[in-house]
Amino acid sequence: MKKDIIISGVGGQGILTIAATIGTAALIEGLHLKQSEVHGMAQRGGDVQAHLRISSGPIASDLIPEGEADLIISVEPLESLRYFNMLNTDTGWLITSMNPYNNISNYPQLEEILNAIWKLPRYVTIDAEKVAKDQGSIKAANIVVLGAASPFLGLKYTSLEKALEKMFSRKGQDMVTLNLKALKAGKNYTEKHT
Amino acid sequence: MEKLLLLGDEAIAQGALDAGISGVYAYPGTPSTEITEYIQSSKQSKENTVRSLWSANEKTAMETAIGMSYAGKRAMVCMKHVGLNVAADPFINASITGANGGLVVVSADDPSMHSSQNEQDSRFYGKFAQIPVMEPSNQQEAYDMTRYAFELSEKMGVPVLMRVTTRLAHSRSIVSRTDKPLQQNSLRLPSSPKQYILLPVNARKQYNGLLQKQDIFEQDAADSGYNVFIDGDDKSLGIIACGLAYNYLIENFPDFKIPYPVLKISQYPIPADMVKKLVDEVEEVLVMEEGYPLVEELLRGLLNEGKKIRGRMDGSLPRAGELNPKLVAKSLGMEVHNGFDLPGVLVGRPPLLCDGCPHTDSFLALNEVMKKYSRGRVFSDIGCYTLSALPPLESIDTCVDMGASITMAIGAADAGLVPSIAVIGDSTFTHSGMTGLLDAVNNHSPITVFILDNSTTAMTGGQHSSALNRLDDIVKGVGVDPEHIHVIKPLRRLHEENMKIIKKEVEYEGVSVVIARRECVQTLARRMKLKALEKKKAKQTAS
Numbered sequence: 001m002k003k004d005i006i007i008s009g010v011g012g013q014g015i016l017t018i019a020a021t022i023g024t025a026a027l028i029e030g031l032h033l034k035q036s037e038v039h040g041m042a043q044r045g046g047d048v049q050a051h052l053r054i055s056s057g058p059i060a061s062d063l064i065p066e067g068e069a070d071l072i073i074s075v076e077p078l079e080s081l082r083y084f085n086m087l088n089t090d091t092g093w094l095i096t097s098m099n100p101y102n103n104i105s106n107y108p109q110l111e112e113i114l115n116a117i118w119k120l121p122r123y124v125t126i127d128a129e130k131v132a133k134d135q136g137s138i139k140a141a142n143i144v145v146l147g148a149a150s151p152f153l154g155l156k157y158t159s160l161e162k163a164l165e166k167m168f169s170r171k172g173q174d175m176v177t178l179n180l181k182a183l184k185a186g187k188n189y190t191e192k193h194t
Numbered sequence: 195m196e197k198l199l200l201l202g203d204e205a206i207a208q209g210a211l212d213a214g215i216s217g218v219y220a221y222p223g224t225p226s227t228e229i230t231e232y233i234q235s236s237k238q239s240k241e242n243t244v245r246s247l248w249s250a251n252e253k254t255a256m257e258t259a260i261g262m263s264y265a266g267k268r269a270m271v272c273m274k275h276v277g278l279n280v281a282a283d284p285f286i287n288a289s290i291t292g293a294n295g296g297l298v299v300v301s302a303d304d305p306s307m308h309s310s311q312n313e314q315d316s317r318f319y320g321k322f323a324q325i326p327v328m329e330p331s332n333q334q335e336a337y338d339m340t341r342y343a344f345e346l347s348e349k350m351g352v353p354v355l356m357r358v359t360t361r362l363a364h365s366r367s368i369v370s371r372t373d374k375p376l377q378q379n380s381l382r383l384p385s386s387p388k389q390y391i392l393l394p395v396n397a398r399k400q401y402n403g404l405l406q407k408q409d410i411f412e413q414d415a416a417d418s419g420y421n422v423f424i425d426g427d428d429k430s431l432g433i434i435a436c437g438l439a440y441n442y443l444i445e446n447f448p449d450f451k452i453p454y455p456v457l458k459i460s461q462y463p464i465p466a467d468m469v470k471k472l473v474d475e476v477e478e479v480l481v482m483e484e485g486y487p488l489v490e491e492l493l494r495g496l497l498n499e500g501k502k503i504r505g506r507m508d509g510s511l512p513r514a515g516e517l518n519p520k521l522v523a524k525s526l527g528m529e530v531h532n533g534f535d536l537p538g539v540l541v542g543r544p545p546l547l548c549d550g551c552p553h554t555d556s557f558l559a560l561n562e563v564m565k566k567y568s569r570g571r572v573f574s575d576i577g578c579y580t581l582s583a584l585p586p587l588e589s590i591d592t593c594v595d596m597g598a599s600i601t602m603a604i605g606a607a608d609a610g611l612v613p614s615i616a617v618i619g620d621s622t623f624t625h626s627g628m629t630g631l632l633d634a635v636n637n638h639s640p641i642t643v644f645i646l647d648n649s650t651t652a653m654t655g656g657q658h659s660s661a662l663n664r665l666d667d668i669v670k671g672v673g674v675d676p677e678h679i680h681v682i683k684p685l686r687r688l689h690e691e692n693m694k695i696i697k698k699e700v701e702y703e704g705v706s707v708v709i710a711r712r713e714c715v716q717t718l719a720r721r722m723k724l725k726a727l728e729k730k731k732a733k734q735t736a737s
Contacts, residue, residue, distance in 0.1 A: 034366065045545055
């Protein structure tokens with residue numbers, strides 16, 4: 001088993017939470033892991049990404065080789081485009097939120113962005129904010145996107161649930177429940193739409 | 195054996211704690227900050243009272259660590275690569291005094307300049323100081339080598355430089371931790387009483403001692419196990435892979451088996467015998483190193499008349515920027531995969547000042563004052579406020595190094611550019627701006643220094659600022675006329691009022707200081723969140 005995953009978004013959107021959840025689930029399953037993150041200047045409202053590699057065998061590079069990512073998980077549609085070159089053209093899936101984070105003056109038309117995504121052979125586009133709101137809070141939008149990506153991770157769904165419980169238990173049972181619901185809603189969406 | 199999921203930076207920190215350090219000294223800088231932060235929040239560090247407060251700058255950090263080493267205890271100094279320029283004086287001289295307690299200097303390089311002004315390669319500083327350098331290739335090595343570096347430092351009696359780069363510093367992996375952490379050293383002054391008195395008569399002796407140790411350093415690099423020769427059947431090529439580059443190399447081969455002989459380098463000075471063994475048996479050599487072509491240049495020599503040496507200098511690999519698996523595959527003539535083309539609709543998203551950032555209000559006021567002057571008069575510095583160079587603010591004209599805003603403004607004013615303005619943050623001011631302000635006072639320079647005081651070291655994530663609650667007294671103490679020192683609160687509703695003050699001081703033909711004080715919105719939000727959480731907890735325990 002080996003999955004190379006790019007996680008992308010804008011600084012402050014919670015991509016490291018997604019990475020940490022997948023990472024924790026991978027450790028529960030006894031897998032190897034490398035996770036390269038962005039710190040520093042780029043975090044100030046700029047584009048951020050993490051390279052997450054999980055595997056049953058040892059992993060060499062901290063960076064995913066170009067054109068070899070199995071999965072792009074993006075919490076922002078424009079940001080999902082930035083890593084098209086990383087995606088494996090034969091097998092790669094792109095999972096992205098459709099909710100734009102518009103903090104630049106030349107943000108393209110959402111329709112143009114989605115049209116570019118819909119040209120890919122394998123994708124899931126989800127209105128994560130609406131789905132998260134239906135589950136109780138817009139704050140869980142990043143976990144909805146993770147849920148939408150969950151069928152492609154090669155991990156047991158229960159491992160992801162355990163990981164969320166571990167990560168959010170500190171913040172109270174309400175937060176755990178919300179995020180578990182968000183994860184499930186994202187998963188259901190993908191299963192219905194692919 | 196305990197397994198931990200650690201960033202490369204955190205692996206170094208845990209390695210140092212398990213090596214029995216008594217103190218870490220540092221100034222924040224990407225990608226090195228997380229080393230010290232890890233030690234600051236570590237339970238182990240609190241139990242053993244490991245000293246870990248931030249220093250005013252990298253030079254004070256280095257000197258303090260030298261003092262701790264002098265007293266016989268183990269000390270670590272951490273900084274980003276350009277921080278080592280600031281600390282270069284004590285760093286180089288520490289190689290002459292030597293170390294008593296283990297002294298390890300960590301410099302985190304930033305090839306591709308993700309968050310830096312240049313991509314200088316700290317291995318050259320190791321060569322310059324003529325001390326051993328460690329360059330880990332993964333998180334486990336970062337952990338193991340830190341401990342080894344302390345042992346080596348005490349065994350050889352010199353500081354040891356540890357060099358990492360961004361991708362290792364900020365990448366997580368599993369690290370196995372030792373079951374046997376070391377205890378701290380006890381207080382023990384150097385056995386040679388003159389070792390630390392670098393008068394020429396002593397310094398010459400000390401320097402000769404350092405020169406005599408060079409062969410032992412090289413021998414240790416051959417014996418330590420961190421430089422490894424891995425033989426291969428195909429002798430048409432030999433590969434030298436340094437530090438992180440080794441990972442990118444093996445990434446390209448199934449089961450990590452490489453057909454060519456490989457020399458993996460993680461400790462310097464490079465053992466000549468190991469290099470000779472490789473070079474002798476292959477037709478040509480490919481050198482892969484993150485940063486400058488240090489090893490490649492040594493191998494080629496000035497005349498480059500020996501065997502064919504490939505790498506960054508002949509274009510096999512790019513001359514600038516960090517490496518990655520694809521670049522390495524290309525240099526080996528391997529087929530590479532391409533992903534999908536980037537869509538034409540894609541646009542860049544540069545970093546910005548946060549919503550509600552006090553700097554925005556400061557610059558809006560300054561921009562309006564400066565409208566009536568020709569452009570090119572605002573000298574700035576290193577921090578979040580450097581982002582004001584970008585649209586929409588476009589307020590500043592320079593950013594060179596920590597503290598250069600004030601001193602460059604003095605020089606430009608001397609040249610006739612009056613008025614000249616310096617813009618500097620509170621933490622940068624106490625790092626390297628105070629002495630420049632003293633120059634301005636002694637020089638009676640017609641400059642206005644605009645200190646943006648957000649009461650934290652914001653760019654690196656909100657570390658304690660040495661300037662906190664001391665700024666006004668420092669400015670007065672340096673000798674700025676109190677009539678020309680103002681504290682304003684950068685808020686939209688005070689825009690007119692603030693502008694008037696700035697305008698008046700910009701027009702004044704002497705040294706003036708305007709301190710714009712309002713807390714960083716990020717640290718404020720974090721503080722409020724913590725407060726709310728504590729309140730909630732208190733309520734729960736009460737009921």
